[in-house]
Amino acid sequence: LENLQEAFDFSYKLYYQPGQDHSNDPQYMQQVQALQAKLQTLDRQRREVVAQIQQLLGRSETLRDFLQQELGAWRERQRRGCLGAPVDTCLLQLQTWFTALGEGLFQLLQLLRALAELRQKVTYERDPLQAEMPLLETRLQEQLTSLLQSAFVVEQQPCMPNTPKRPLVLRTASKFCTRARLLIRLYDRNHRMEATIHIDRDPPKTRGFRKFNILTSSSKTVLAGDSHREGLVCDFQYLTLKEQKGGGSGKGSRGSSEGPLVVTEELHLITFTLAYAYCGLELKLETCTLPFVIISNNNQLSSAWASVLWFNMLSTNPK
Amino acid sequence: LENLQEAFDFSYKLYYQPGQDHSNDPQYMQQVQALQAKLQTLDRQRREVVAQIQQLLGRSETLRDFLQQELGAWRERQRRGCLGAPVDTCLLQLQTWFTALGEGLFQLLQLLRALAELRQKVTYERDPLQAEMPLLETRLQEQLTSLLQSAFVVEQQPCMPNTPKRPLVLRTASKFCTRARLLIRLYDRNHRMEATIHIDRDPPKTRGFRKFNILTSSSKTVLAGDSHREGLVCDFQYLTLKEQKGGGSGKGSRGSSEGPLVVTEELHLITFTLAYAYCGLELKLETCTLPFVIISNNNQLSSAWASVLWFNMLSTNPK
DNA sequence: ACCCATTCCGGGAAAAGTC
DNA sequence: GACTTTTCCCGGAATGGGT
Incomplete structure (x- = not known):
């Protein structure tokens, strides 16, 4: 039409x-x-x-x-x-x-x-x-x-291949993957689009909030697949955490009113950024994953999963 | 006297x-x-x-x-x-x-x-x-x-701390340690002596002989401890192997008469080298460990240990 | 198709950190 | 000292490579 x-x-x-x-x-x-x-x-x-x-x-x-x-x-x-x-x-x-x-x-x-x-x-x-x-x-x-x-979405939420039924729970030193996609199949064929990911770009000020880094390269070229596939795929093999142990715990700083979060209730986000350019229009598109939990051992998986359920129930039902 | x-x-x-x-x-x-x-x-x-x-x-x-x-x-x-x-x-x-x-x-x-x-x-x-x-x-x-x-000896043969009763069996990606010592407590205090280690400097030409590399730095400064300790200690956290898979298997090359060795019977050596200098005398001292076996999984440990026993019995008894 | 060797990884347990 | 969290690492199972 x-x-x-x-x-x-x-x-x-x-x-x-x-x-x-x-x-x-x-x-x-x-x-x-x-x-x-x-x-x-x-x-x-x-x-x-x-x-x-x-x-x-x-x-x-x-x-x-x-x-x-x-x-x-x-x-x-x-x-x-x-x-x-x-x-x-x-x-x-x-x-x-x-x-x-x-x-x-x-x-x-x-x-x-x-x-x-x-x-x-x-x-x-x-x-x-x-x-x-x-x-x-x-x-x-x-x-x-x-x-x-709004066309830039996370097609697949972060998930470890070994626990496909438990997405949004990631274990340190274990591989996981996630994928973003642009729903508008229009792009400049002369330039490669690069998408980058970043974890916890704006971390909450909660005391004891752990800081993590993503290993392996954090940028990928957007791939235009066959006629029915378009979007970018980011498969990261490993992410490794690094706890912000030293560097002044700042106990008295704001946000410390509530005690340090239990590790399985700490929610993290990965942000995708895409530099989009087409027909002279240039945009920085952003989207981010659902909040997920990072654990260090499988024995934390059940409570981490409970947190994921809990959080998603809370934000689903009120709506 | x-x-x-x-x-x-x-x-x-x-x-x-x-x-x-x-x-x-x-x-x-x-x-x-x-x-x-x-x-x-x-x-x-x-x-x-x-x-x-x-x-x-x-x-x-x-x-x-x-x-x-x-x-x-x-x-x-x-x-x-x-x-x-x-x-x-x-x-x-x-x-x-x-x-x-x-x-x-x-x-x-x-x-x-x-x-x-x-x-x-x-x-x-x-x-x-x-x-x-x-x-x-x-x-x-x-x-x-x-x-x-002859005063340059391997004081402690390579051994994984977790299996102290099974020295000379090393698992890839597991830490192990070994120590060399110079029995003559004379050295130039103005210069640091550096000792280096090398694995399989002269590997046998046997077909399929695996090649390994030692991770972490392969050189250490010789430490002169208190009055009763002198010698150098090398504690390596990890060694990692790299099998020589590609690069022309050379099936017909010499040494291939006997089939490829079973992995638990493959013997490896670590050579210590020490650049010694004292009173104008300069020497390259060398010593090497007893032959040991490298495994990749603990389920190979028993047969590897059998090989160590076997080999040492053989070379001990005839003497 | 089988066997040998390596990698992967769950999960118990020790270690490290925290209040 | 108890508790939380991470690291270590055994050993079962999956994977891979060679014949």
Whole structure:
């Protein structure tokens, strides 16, 4: 649907060009009247285009809201899946929708740029382009940014291969893997996109909060797989912890009111960052995993898993 | 005993100096006769010294042979101790003897150098120093070299701390330790002595012989402990193996007549090297451990230990 | 397909750190 | 000294490599 609309709009642009040339070319001054008429036609057409774009933006906004709602539902399903529920966490349909809307918006972006060029060549008093374009552009940028940002998701939450039924519990010195994915299959084939991960970028100020580092390289190139796979996969073999033992425990610092957290209740996050660039648009996309627990021995696994269940129940039910 | 003899000899050297001055100083030419007599005295004394040194060298050679025999017996005891026999493997007595003999020989070395200086100043036809000194020096050097070389021993054979009753069986990625010791407590305090270890410096050409590398630094400074401890200690936390898998198996190469060795019968050696320097004497001392077996899992320990027993029985009994 | 050797890793237990 | 958390490491099982 979107695509057809865009193609339709594109043809409007072509109508302009002749009209523009004539109005700029005073070969026959006696035909001012005719030119006046043409200018009115041009003005009407410009108003129409602006109106259509506004309409399109309104629709795509609705669509985006819908998609983000669907994505929220998927997130909820994923969360339940992590807890063992037999839910469908396939992303294919969402990816199709996101990509379609993304394509539409990017085409609209191109159209806006073309219109801006036309405005450069001809403008007049109360030109609707002059008046509306900046607003339209801002709105489009915001939509694209918001769409791309929400399209960057953690497809697979961190999990040790040996305990596939217990995701979100990681053991030090044991391998685990996690995967992020961009649901919009549009990217610049001339440049590689790099995604990086970081653990506990903004650690809570809780006293005794352990600090960990991820071994192995923390950046990967985004891979575009076959027709149905797109996204980036990060498989880390090992993460190793390093407790912040020395360095002034700062017992009196804020946040120490509640005693040091039990280790199996300490929640950690991994943040994915993706430097996205397409059609002149450059964005830093971020997404992060569900909170997980880090243990050092398998004998902590049950209580760690209990924490994961507990936390996810709490944040699921109230909603 | 040695030391007293040396001090005695040292005083001979002092007698020379006046005799030398006079013979060199023709203040009273008319006393040629007296000088002649002095020269004869000098000659006689030089012959005496040479004779005494020869005698000393002979004695110390006997002593050295005795010490090396004792050391051989100690080695035998150590070998049996490794197999579980309750034997005494204390090195203290041997160290005392070796050090005493070493001191004597080094003093003799100094004396020979002093005599060489005297010979520089005065010499004459059929000078015994001229004739005998090179021989004496060579003999002394050989004795010192041989003594020092045999004084460098592996005090503790490689063994994993967790299996103290099963030395000479090492597991990959498990820590083990071994210690070498120089039984002659003489060293240059101005310079640090560095000892290095190397595994399988000259590996047998047997097909499929595994190649290993020692992790952690392979060199240590020799530490001189308190009055009763001298020697160097090397504690390695981990060794890790690397099998020579690729790189052309060379099946047809020599040594392949016997099939590839069972892994628990493959014997490995660690060589200790010590750059020794004292009193202008510089030597590269080497010693190496008893052959040991490298395993990768504890379930190989029993057969590996059987190999160690087997090999040591074989090389012990025939003797 | 089997066997030998190595890697992987659960889990008991010792060690280290903490109040 | 008890408790929490991590390290150590045995030994069963899975994996891999060679014939």
